[in-house]
Amino acid sequence: MTENAHADLVVIGGGMVGLAVAYEAASRGLRVTVIERDRVAAGAGHAAAGMLAPASEAEACDQALTDFALESCQRYPEFVARVERDSGLGCGYRKEGSLLVALNRDHAEELDRLAAFQRRFGLHVEMLSAAEILEREPAVSSKAVGGLFAPDDRQVDPRRLQKALVAGIRHRGGAIVQHARVTSVDTAGDRVTGVTFTRAGEQHETNAETVVLAAGAWIAGLPVAAARSLPMRPIKGQILRLRGQPIVSHVLRTPDVYIVPRESGELVVGATAEDLGFDERRTAGAAFELLREAFRLLPGIAELDVSEHTVGFRPALRDALPAIGPLGPRGLFAATGHYRHGVMLSPATAMLLADWIVDGTLSPLLAPFDPSRFALTASPVRGGMR
Ligand SMILES: Cc1cc2nc3c(=O)[nH]c(=O)nc-3n(C[C@H](O)[C@H](O)[C@H](O)COP(=O)(O)OP(=O)(O)OC[C@H]3O[C@@H](n4cnc5c(N)ncnc54)[C@H](O)[C@@H]3O)c2cc1C
Incomplete structure (x- = not known):
């Protein structure tokens, strides 16, 4: 039997970036569902140190990434205060x-x-x-x-932040589905219509006009042709x-x-x-x-x-920059590739993506991180630092 549900936004991947995106969208009134294949908050964000350090990381970043990092760090205090208020949990922001x-x-x-x-x-x-x-x-x-x-x-404790984001998403009426396997991102014509997944042997469909792919290092394994174009x-x-x-x-x-x-x-x-x-x-x-x-x-x-x-x-x-924006059919977005800076970049990623999805406003800060850039160029690998 297939169970049907409806959401405005489905986020695939309940890690650092996916949880931040889902929380921000839920805060703006969207009905949000996060679909996680394992347990939420057990990806790279579980290991991460939580440094929010544009100055210390300057050598590993270019101007566009540094500008984006500074924007994110500027947004951090308000973002954390909101998450802490909604969740009742501290995030260890120092x-x-x-x-x-x-x-x-x-x-x-x-x-x-x-x-x-x-x-x-x-x-x-x-x-x-x-x-x-x-x-x-x-x-x-x-x-x-x-x-x-x-x-x-600055620094934040990524484990506490992710725990607070989960509570914040629920507080804002969002749903979190764990131990689920996405079998397809569904489309009609050139539009996304939802996501089909299995959980505990049952098939589920969640209808949604917008789907964000936030499966971190595993993104190319999603059953979505567009995701495989990302050289992850x-x-x-x-x-x-x-x-x-x-x-x-x-x-x-x-x-x-x-x-x-x-x-x-x-x-x-x-x-x-x-x-x-x-x-x-x-x-x-x-x-x-x-x-x-x-x-x-x-x-x-x-x-x-x-x-x-x-x-x-x-x-x-491949270019050590994130991919944030539309990818493939209308309504499909990527938020991934944050490499060594995903904790630092989460607030700006979540807020600027929500501006785009909810209000149709595109920040110029996101232009360098267009996910479709890999269809056009093949640049050498950068980075490799700690
Ligand atoms: C050792 C270490 C230290 C770090 N230190 C810092 C730091 O100090 N500061 C900083 O800013 N960043 C740091 N980072 C980087 C940061 O952790 C990452 O950039 C960030 O976690 C990326 O977030 P993400 O959501 O894209 O990926 P993740 O946090 O890995 O989350 C991805 C999620 O997607 C899920 N998923 C995968 N496949 C599927 C699927 N098919 N269906 C559903 N869900 C799926 C995974 O289970 C996981 O929960 C560090 C990373 C590491 C490893």
């Missing part, structure tokens, strides 16, 4: 900024290069002496030779979580590692960037390298519990 630390001359040269990118993109950073770094974070290694302070960098590949990230008394309050980075402190005292230490397909192995070598570099930066980690070693798959398109 404003201490990032300290980028040089522990040797090679690091110092890398930070000089990063500072040049930051200046070019108009990002605000301050040069710090070793003494100024230790004044801000006394637990940092005494080997520090200098660094940069990015006061506008997973970039594996291994990341550790340590527990103990809080020893720092800023996000700390060297060119080799980052350490993100949570209010609870947890430290998130990341991350590898491996082009190995969907390889789920948690390797001793990765743990060793992450801990070695984290220890060089913050010797006090030696006393902490290693509580988790997680693998996540960043959704990376």
